[in-house]
Every structure is written in structure tokens, then in C-alpha cells.
Amino acid sequence: MNLHTIKxxxxxxxxxxxxxxxxxxxxxxxxxxxxxxxxxxxxxSTTMGFxxxxxxxxxxxxxxxxxxxxxxxxxxxxxISSERELGTMDLMLSKPISAxxxxxxxxxxxxxxxxxxxxVGFGLMGMVVAFNVSAVDAQAYLIFVGLTILLALxxxxxxxxxxxxVKKRITALIVSAIVWVFFILVYDLLVMAAANLFSGxxxxxxxxSTILLNPADAVRILAIVSLGGETIFGPSLIELTRMITNxxxxxxxxxxxxxxxxxxxxxxxFFFKRSVxx
Amino acid sequence: xxxxxxxxxxxxxxxxxxxxxxxxxxxxxxxxIFALLGHxxxxxxxxxxxxxxxxxxxxxCMKINGQEVAPLQKEVKKQFSYMPETMALFPHLSASETLRxxxxxxxxxxxRVDELLKLVELSELGKQKVGSFSKGMTxxxxxxxxxxxxxxxxxxxxxxxxxxPLWVIKSKKIINQLNESGKTIIFTSHIxxxxxxxxxRVGIMREGDLIALGSVKELxxxxxxxxxxxxxxxxxxxxxxLKARLDYPITSEKGWQVVSCSYENKLEVIDKISSFExxxxxxxxxxTLEDIYHSIxxxxxxxxxxx
Numbered sequence: 201m202n203l204h205t206i207k208x209x210x211x212x213x214x215x216x217x218x219x220x221x222x223x224x225x226x227x228x229x230x231x232x233x234x235x236x237x238x239x240x241x242x243x244x245s246t247t248m249g250f251x252x253x254x255x256x257x258x259x260x261x262x263x264x265x266x267x268x269x270x271x272x273x274x275x276x277x278x279x280i281s282s283e284r285e286l287g288t289m290d291l292m293l294s295k296p297i298s299a300x301x302x303x304x305x306x307x308x309x310x311x312x313x314x315x316x317x318x319x320v321g322f323g324l325m326g327m328v329v330a331f332n333v334s335a336v337d338a339q340a341y342l343i344f345v346g347l348t349i350l351l352a353l354x355x356x357x358x359x360x361x362x363x364x365x366v367k368k369r370i371t372a373l374i375v376s377a378i379v380w381v382f383f384i385l386v387y388d389l390l391v392m393a394a395a396n397l398f399s400g401x402x403x404x405x406x407x408x409s410t411i412l413l414n415p416a417d418a419v420r421i422l423a424i425v426s427l428g429g430e431t432i433f434g435p436s437l438i439e440l441t442r443m444i445t446n447x448x449x450x451x452x453x454x455x456x457x458x459x460x461x462x463x464x465x466x467x468x469x470f471f472f473k474r475s476v477x478x
Numbered sequence: 479x480x481x482x483x484x485x486x487x488x489x490x491x492x493x494x495x496x497x498x499x500x501x502x503x504x505x506x507x508x509x510x511i512f513a514l515l516g517h518x519x520x521x522x523x524x525x526x527x528x529x530x531x532x533x534x535x536x537x538x539c540m541k542i543n544g545q546e547v548a549p550l551q552k553e554v555k556k557q558f559s560y561m562p563e564t565m566a567l568f569p570h571l572s573a574s575e576t577l578r579x580x581x582x583x584x585x586x587x588x589x590r591v592d593e594l595l596k597l598v599e600l601s602e603l604g605k606q607k608v609g610s611f612s613k614g615m616t617x618x619x620x621x622x623x624x625x626x627x628x629x630x631x632x633x634x635x636x637x638x639x640x641x642x643p644l645w646v647i648k649s650k651k652i653i654n655q656l657n658e659s660g661k662t663i664i665f666t667s668h669i670x671x672x673x674x675x676x677x678x679r680v681g682i683m684r685e686g687d688l689i690a691l692g693s694v695k696e697l698x699x700x701x702x703x704x705x706x707x708x709x710x711x712x713x714x715x716x717x718x719x720l721k722a723r724l725d726y727p728i729t730s731e732k733g734w735q736v737v738s739c740s741y742e743n744k745l746e747v748i749d750k751i752s753s754f755e756x757x758x759x760x761x762x763x764x765x766t767l768e769d770i771y772h773s774i775x776x777x778x779x780x781x782x783x784x785x
Contacts (some may be wrong), residue, residue, distance in 0.1 A: 208582045212568075219570035219607075287566030291623070294530045294560040295583055296552040476534070476549040 205301045206308065213309020223313060226271055230321020233260060233267075261423050264348050265416050269355040270380050272314065276359025277376035279306055280472070282369040299473045307360055307465060314352045322348060343426050347419050354415035354460040361464040364472045387414050412456035422453040481544060483508045483631055483662045484529070489538035491524050491686075498524045500686040501538070506664060506679075508630070511657050513673045514666045515771060516683035522666045523563055525683070526635050529664075530560045542631060556584075559627050563635040563666070565620035569609025573600050573619055576608055580623050594622040597652070613640035621649060625656075632656065634665040638672065650676055674767040682774055690774045697770045704765050705744045708734045709751045712758035724750050738765065 217223050283289040292302065322345050359376060366372045391410045398406045411417045484506035491499040499521045506512050514522045527533040529540055531549045540547040545554040567576055577591040595601045598618040608616065617640045624632060637653070638646045650672060657663055667673050673680065674694055682690040690697060698704060710733065720728055726737045726747060739747050744762070751760060 204585065205583060208579065211582075212571075212579050215575065216568060216570050287562065287564045288568060290527075290532055290562045291560075291566070291620075293532055293550070294555065294562070295580070296555040297550075297583070298552055299550050473550060476532070 201298065201300055201304075205297055206305045209297075209301065209305020210309040210312060213306060214312050217310065217313035222275065223317060226314075227317045227321050229267065229271075230317055233263065234322045236260065261344060261347070261420070265351065265420055266384060268348060268351045269384055269416055272352050272355040273359045273362070273376035273380050274373065275314070276307075276310055276356045277362045277372040277379075278369050279310060279360065280363035281366050281372035284367060285369050293476065299469050299476070303360065303364075303465065303469045303472055307356065307468075311353055311356055314356065315349055318345065318348050318352060344423070347423050347426070350422075350454075350457050350461075351415065351419045354419070354457050357461045357464040357468075358415070361468045361471070364468045364475065383414055383416050388417070408452070412452070412459075415457055415460040418453045418456040418460070422450060422457070425450050425453070480508055482506055483510075483543055484664070485541040486525075486529070487539050489525065489528060489540060490536050491521075491528060491533065492536040497686050499528070499535075502683075502686075502688045503538075504681060504688060504691065506662060508662055509657070509660060510678045511653065511663045511676055512665075513677040513680045514664065514683060515670065515673065515680055516666075517775075519685075520683040521686040522683050523635055524686075526560075526563075526633060526664075526666060530558065530633055531555060556627075557629060558631040558633055559624045559629040561620050561624040561632075561634045561637055563639070565616050565640075567608045567611075567616060567619060570607060572605050572607050573611070574604035576619065577622060577626065581626050584627050586626055590626055594625055597625070598622045614642055614645060617641055618645065621652070625652075630660070631662045631664070634663065636666055636668070638667065638669065646672065670768040670771055671766070680767070682771060684775060694767050694770075697767075697774070698765060704741055705739055705747075706763045706765055706769065707737045707739065707744070707747050707751060708761040708763065709737075709754075709757060710734050710759040711754060711756040713756055715754060715756050723753070734761075738769070 280289070283292070358379060362375050362379060363372050366375055387410075391407070394410075395403060395406065411421050482505035484504070486502060486504040489499055489502045490497060502521075502525060514525065516522045524533065528535045529542070529547060531547050531551055531554065534549050542554055543557040545551075545557060547554050568579075571579065574591055574595060577594060578588055581588060581590050592601070595604050598621055600615065600618060600622070603611075603615070608619065611619065617637075621634075621637060624634065634653075638649055641649060646669075653663055653665070653676060677694065679691070679693050680697065681688050692700070708731070715735075717728065717730075720735060724737060724747065726739060726743075729736045729738075737747050737751070748760070748762070751757060
């Protein structure tokens with residue numbers, strides 16, 4: 201693996217993103233969300249203070265849990281498939297680049313652009329205001345931004361796998377939409393239906409396993425735990441998570457998300473190699 | 479004795495049950511300009527794509543500069559530079575950003591960027607986004623990308639496609655200059671007249687087979703007919719009368735009657751044509767690569783209507 205090649209590929213992806221309309225569209229969405237947090241959570245909560253801020257952050261997290269997977273799936277899902285369709289992939293693959301370098305370069309480049317939109321859109325403005333309110337608010341906001349980034353990284357990894365597996369841009373968009381509907385809308389309903397089959401400890405194990413199998417759920421639970429979930433969601437959900445595992449639930453969820461970042465990337469490299477070898 | 483720069487041995491590519499490239503063996507010597515010819519679907523681009531590691535061969539092997547070629551092999555890709563048939567570039571990057579990206583990817587100095595923009599006469603458009611380029615400009619930028627590294631071998635798939643006539647001439651000049659500086663050049667083309675001027679050797683492909691291989695002279699020598707006698711009659715002579723008196727196959731081209739024959743029969747044909755009172759004009763031409771191409775294709779059972 202050549203770090204120089206990866207660095208150049210990252211630079212190109214960032215430059216490409218900065219020239220793309222999606223970058224500014226998403227930035228606008230994040231800034232709008234950021235303003236809503238600040239307005240509803242801080243300036244509009246004279247009596248409730250921090251608690252209200254946290255509640256608003258948690259509600260907006262639900263919105264983020266819908267939006268971020270959609271944005272990253274659309275972006276990453278078309279990244280390789282559209283290059284294949286356009287023909288630029290042939291030119292790239294005729295140069296001395298390995299599959300690992302190409303996939304990592306693309307992933308890190310798009311990830312960097314996404315992180316910039318999230319940090320600029322959510323972070324800067326939010327932090328300035330949050331610091332003016334209290335350090336605890338600032339910390340909660342920071343965790344919120346961090347979780348948003350983790351969510352983006354996990355779904356970007358999944359989207360890259362989609363992009364490697366399909367040949368055409370339009371197929372990538374359709375498959376990405378299906379993946380989004382599955383993880384965000386259908387998955388929890390399936391889990392709830394299946395949960396009827398379990399009881400007691402086996403139910404708890406089942407629930408934690410299903411949470412870990414969906415990066416959006418893992419981020420949601422991590423947010424509940426880290427953003428002072430007792431005050432918002434009640435202690436029972438956190439107790440449930442802690443009860444069924446001996447390790448800290450934060451670490452478990454974090455490990456789950458990291459798995460969702462690495463595993464699809466590894467599979468992307470594998471399937472990309474296979475597609476070129478056909 | 480130096481090894482050939484390209485060694486292709488029993489190369490086959492199969493899609494499903496169809497052999498797109500069939501058991502092709504071919505060596506290309508250092509310093510050669512080699513053209514691969516054939517109708518659309520003959521297997522030229524598939525062969526080129528296997529050679530540059532974009533496709534895995536179903537059977538056989540290829541070596542460039544002694545190194546075995548396979549997809550995603552980094553080392554062998556340092557031995558050549560490739561220009562694809564359809565030059566697609568990143569629409570959001572400018573011409574100089576595109577060149578700089580490929581230069582840095584191959585650890586080449588940025589100074590090459592200005593040098594090559596100048597060579598393909600795109601210096602003034604260096605800051606313009608590639609998405610707004612015409613096909614010809616994109617093709618010129620593609621040529622510049624291929625020329626970035628100082629590779630001993632250049633593989634160009636239809637390099638003059640989409641270029642205006644002036645740039646067809648200029649790119650032929652560039653190819654010649656590169657060859658004079660010691661580079662080996664492999665290219666595919668549909669324009670046979672431009673190939674004839676440039677190449678040392680040609681390979682003709684039909685339905686995945688390499689049906690002819692050699693220098694233009696060798697291929698001309700191999701054909702039965704080497705001369706074309708063109709005659710213009712005024713008033714027109716009927717085809718039946720011509721056939722009866724000449725006793726040679728005759729074709730018609732824009733009002734001219736054309737007889738292809740060997741050197742030995744040339745005088746006899748000229749005599750016979752001169753005996754017509756209606757003869758207005760007569761031209762004697764050496765057969766071209768185009769004639770050889772058509773004759774080889776017909777001999778091997780190819781169908782002309784594709785062309």
C-alpha cells in the first residue's frame with residue numbers, strides 16, 4: 201500500500217466534492233439543522249435550560265439518523281459505479297494503483313468532504329453558541345457532531361460496497377435507496393416483530409445483537425447513553441443495555457459502529473478486485 | 479538479442495460461450511509502431527484492454543518488458559502508458575488539475591503539466607473545466623495524460639477519434655516524434671490511410687482472430703493484386719461490354735471503372751483499356767492498405783457491410 205497514492209486520491213476526491221453542487225446543498229441542510237438546534241434548544245428554553253437543549257439535540261439526532269444515511273448512501277453509492285459508467289475508471293486502473301489504494305482513497309476523500317460539511321454545518325456555529333451557554337452544553341453538542349460523523353462513516357462504507365457491487369449509476373441509486381429503507385425504516389419493525397419470539401435474557405441478547413447489526417441503531421443507542429439519556433429516554437433503556445453485557449455499553453456500540461466502517465470497506469476491496477478480474 | 483517489448487502468447491478472452499479474442503500470439507519489437515486493425519467488434523479493444531490489465535484473460539499470457547501483465551498489477555503498469563478508446567475525464571476538474579492529478583499519482587514533477595498542455599495546445603484553456611471541453615479537446619488532453627510518464631511503450635486505442643483534420647495530422651507528427659525518440663507505439667485505428675503512413679507493422683483482427691500480421695509491404699507482397707487501373711469512359715461503356723473485352727473483375731467507383739491486377743498483367747490491362755475509343759482518362763495506382771484490408775477480410779470470409 202502506497203500512502204502517496206492514497207493521499208493524491210484523497211486530494212482529488214476532496215477537490216471533486218468541493219466543485220460539486222451536493223457539497224453546498226448538504227452544507228445548507230446542516231446549517232439549517234444547526235440553527236434549529238440553537239434556536240429551539242437554547243434561546244427558546246429560558247426555563248428549562250440544559251435539559252431542553254439536550255432534548256432538542258436528541259430529537260434532532262433522530263432527524264440526522266434519517267438524513268445522514270440517505271446523503272452518504274447517495275454519495276458513496278454512485279462514486280465507483282458512475283466512474284465505471286463514465287469510463288474514467290479504465291483510465292485510473294491503467295495507472296499503477298492497487299484496489300486497496302483506490303477504495304481507501306475514494307473512501308477517505310469522500311469522508312473528508314462529508315466531515316467538512318458536518319463540522320462546518322453543525323459544528324462551528326453550534327459550538328460558538330453552545331460555549332456561550334455552558335461547557336456541558338458544548339460537550340453534548342460535540343458528542344452530537346461526533347456521532348453524526350460516525351454515522352456518516354459507517355454508511356459511507358456500506359455505500360461504497362454498493363457502488364462496487366453494481367455496474368450502473370442508476371442501479372446504485374436504486375440499491376442505495378433500498379438499503380436506506382431497510383436500515384432506517386424496515387429494520388426496527390422486523391426486530392420488534394421478531395422480539396416476540398424471545399423472552400428474558402435471550403430477549404436482551406437478541407436486542408443487543410440486532411442493535412449492533414444496524415449502524416443507525418448502534419449510533420442511536422450510543423447517543424442515548426452519551427447524551428445523558430436518563431433524562432430524556434428514562435433509565436430503563438440504558439439499564440437494559442448495561443444489564444446484558446459486562447462491558448460498557450458505550451464501548452460495545454462504538455465497536456459495532458467501527459465494525460460497520462471496516463467490514464464493508466474490506467468487502468469492497470475484495471469485490472472490486474473480483475470485478476476487475478472478470 | 480533484445481527481447482520483444484510485448485509478448486502475447488495464446489491469448490483468449492471468452493464471454494459466456496463466445497470467444498471475443500481467440501488464441502492470439504503476437505510479439506511487438508522495441509521501437510516499432512504497430513497498428514491493430516479490424517472492424518467494430520473484431521476484438522481489438524478487448525485485446526488492448528487485456529494488455530493494459532483492464533481485463534483478465536481467459537487463457538494465455540502477456541508480458542510487457544518481461545513482466546507478466548494482470549489486472550491491478552502495479553509494477554507492470556509503470557512500463558507503459560495507455561490512452562483509452564473513449565476518453566472520459568473528471569468533469570469538475572480543470573485541464574491543468576486533471577494533468578496535475580495524474581502527474582502526482584505517478585510521482586512526476588508538476589513541470590510536465592505545463593509542458594504537455596503546451597504540446598497539445600491547451601495552455602490557454604488550462605483553467606477551464608474538462609466538462610465543458612469538446613470531444614477533440616478531451617482527446618488532446620487524453621493524449622497529454624498518456625504522454626505524462628516517460629514510458630517506453632505507448633498504447634493508444636483510436637487516438638485520432640474525434641480530432642479535427644488538423645489535429646489528426648499533428649497527432650501523427652507527435653507519434654512519429656515519440657517513435658524517433660525510441661518509444662514503441664501500439665495503436666488501433668479505423669482510418670487506414672493514416673495507419674499506412676505511420677506504421678512499421680499491422681495486425682488485422684476479425685471476429686477475435688488475428689488473420690494477418692506483417693509490414694504493409696509484406697502484406698502487399700502477399701496479395702495477388704498489386705495494381706489498380708482506373709479508367710473513365712465518355713460516353714459510358716456498359717458493364718457487360720467491359721467485362722467481355724477486359725476479362726478481369728471490374729468494380730465501379732464514382733463513375734470510374736477499376737480493375738485490380740498483378741504487376742505481370744498490368745500492361746495487358748492497360749492495353750485492353752486503351753483500345754476503347756470512349757476512354758476519357760486512365761490512372762494507375764499502387765494498391766493501398768485499405769485495398770489489402772478489404773481483400774484479406776473477403777478472403778477470410780468477413781462481411782464488408784459492417785465497415
